[in-house]
Amino acid sequence: MKIFVALALFACLGSLAQAVDNEYCQNTVITACSSSAFSALTGFFTGKSNSICNARFAGIDHIEPEIQSYINANLAKSYDYLLLATHFNSYQKNRPGFQKLYQGLSDRSFEDSIALIKQVTRRGGIVDFNTRHESSGSVSTKRGTLEVDELHSLALALDTEKQLATGATHVHSRATHATDAERDPELAHYFEENFLGKQAESVRKLSGYANDLAKLMKVPDPSLSVYLFDEYLQKQ
Missing domain, CATH: 1.20.1260.10 (Ferritin, core subunit, four-helix bundle)
Structure with missing residues (x-):
């Protein structure tokens, strides 16, 4: 039972970390470079994706x-x-x-x-x-x-x-x-x-x-x- 609770807690923390990572350009770059999908990589560098790597901030x-x-x-x-x-x-x-x-x-x-x-x-x-x-x-x-x-x-x-x-x-x-x-x-x-x-x-x-x-x-x-x-x- 303790093992199951620990695994569930670890999974929740992992999901939270991934959500936070998506807010930063560095993590987007790492994801794009490690992806095997060439189309996703192309979309990232051509600016056609919803990448966080842009000049927009604040309001x-x-x-x-x-x-x-x-x-x-x-x-x-x-x-x-x-x-x-x-x-x-x-x-x-x-x-x-x-x-x-x-x-x-x-x-x-x-x-x-x-x-x-x-x-x-x-x-x-x-x-x-x-x-x-x-x-x-x-x-x-x-x-x-x-x-x-x-x-x-x-x-x-x-x-x-x-x-x-x-x-x-x-x-x-x-x-x-x-x-x-x-x-x-x-x-x-x-x-x-x-x-x-x-x-x-x-x-x-x-x-x-x-x-x-x-x-x-x-x-x-x-x-x-x-x-x-x-x-x-x-x-x-």
């Missing part, structure tokens, strides 16, 4: 859809800013200062998208543009008309920057205040370092522009005020 599985949604939003906003820049660069509008402002915002949003794609792949993910990723903190990509006057374009840009700032805050909060299994301090730090401060500064700058131009236009003929404000934007 990336839970936060990755939120980041991909934010990538989509940045790409959409980059396109919108590019349309605004083109609108003010036409011979009819001829506002090189506004064109410079919106071209810069378009380039920044596109560069942010590239940086986020690199961050996702660095953490073992794949950005899938064939699938639309939505989350509770998704940034709205609904477009209205972009052929607007100077003051309304600043209001539109300010709203856009606030949406992007809110999206970055949502991802940061998701990575910081989730449960232990879903928390990801590295991603929270990345967004804090690269997005939160920058978005806050952008919101502050555009809100100042909008309020300054609104005050300058409180004259019977605001054309000179708009021209001088455009000259000011060229120097920024």
